[in-house]
Amino acid sequence: MKKYIYIVFFVVASSFNSSHARKIKPDKPCKHLTVYYHDILFNGTNKANATSAAAANPTQLGNTNFGMVVVFDDPITKDQHLLSTPIARAQGFYFYDMKTSYNAWFAYTLIFNSTEHKGTINIMGADMMGETTRDLSVVGGTGDFFMARGIATFRTDTFEGTAYFRLQMDIKLYECY
Ligand SMILES: *[C@@H]1O[C@H](CO)[C@@H](O)[C@H](O)[C@H]1NC(C)=O
Ligand SMILES: *[C@@H]1O[C@H](CO)[C@@H](O)[C@H](O)[C@H]1NC(C)=O
Numbered sequence: 001m002k003k004y005i006y007i008v009f010f011v012v013a014s015s016f017n018s019s020h021a022r023k024i025k026p027d028k029p030c031k032h033l034t035v036y037y038h039d040i041l042f043n044g045t046n047k048a049n050a051t052s053a054a055a056a057n058p059t060q061l062g063n064t065n066f067g068m069v070v071v072f073d074d075p076i077t078k079d080q081h082l083l084s085t086p087i088a089r090a091q092g093f094y095f096y097d098m099k100t101s102y103n104a105w106f107a108y109t110l111i112f113n114s115t116e117h118k119g120t121i122n123i124m125g126a127d128m129m130g131e132t133t134r135d136l137s138v139v140g141g142t143g144d145f146f147m148a149r150g151i152a153t154f155r156t157d158t159f160e161g162t163a164y165f166r167l168q169m170d171i172k173l174y175e176c177y
């Protein structure tokens with residue numbers, strides 16, 4: 001009996017060891033990309049360059065767009081210029097989810113289809129717009145980003161009312177295959 005308990009302990013202990021052996025180093029991402037996200041909200045007339053549209057209007061609760069759902073198909077560029085050749089598209093949605101201040105929740109896929117990268121990165125989490133930087137979760141990926149996990153740090157790079165905003169997305173992957 002004693003021997004049996006010892007063996008169980010050994011198996012459990014060694015499985016803990018092997019999960020540590022997965023080489024996750026919080027200070028050292030295995031892949032790091034800094035990209036820019038450009039969002040131009042459709043306002044009824046800017047069909048030519050709008051990249052996102054409200055799919056559900058804000059509710060009457062509070063005055064911070066609570067309940068508004070925006071679906072986007074936004075260009076992602078390597079530099080800050082809206083008109084640079086995109087390296088990926090960001091497709092997904094955000095909705096406003098705080099009654100007392102502007103706060104959104106994002107879920108989207110970065111779709112890469114270039115000579116440099118092919119594949120997707122899936123990102124979700126809270127965008128607490130009042131904070132200088134916000135960390136969202138990289139929950140998975142495909143292709144060049146197979147099984148990716150990590151953190152996407154948002155920083156508002158510019159903001160022009162409802163007409164246009166640009167986010168810097170600093171994507172650090174801690175699991176790469
Ligand atoms: C919509 O956006 C365009 C381009 O920014 C602007 O010229 C136009 O005045 C806007 N329309 C409304 C109704 O806000
Ligand atoms: C969208 O296009 C309109 C018309 O060309 C232009 O006035 C506006 O500045 C553009 N919006 C952005 C964010 O570039």
Ligand SMILES: *[C@@H]1O[C@H](CO)[C@@H](O)[C@H](O)[C@H]1NC(C)=O
Nearest residue numbers: 089111112113114115118119
């Ligand atoms: C990726 O790019 C290639 C070459 O431009 C194109 O033929 C293909 O349809 C694209 N695939 C997707 C999923 O956009």
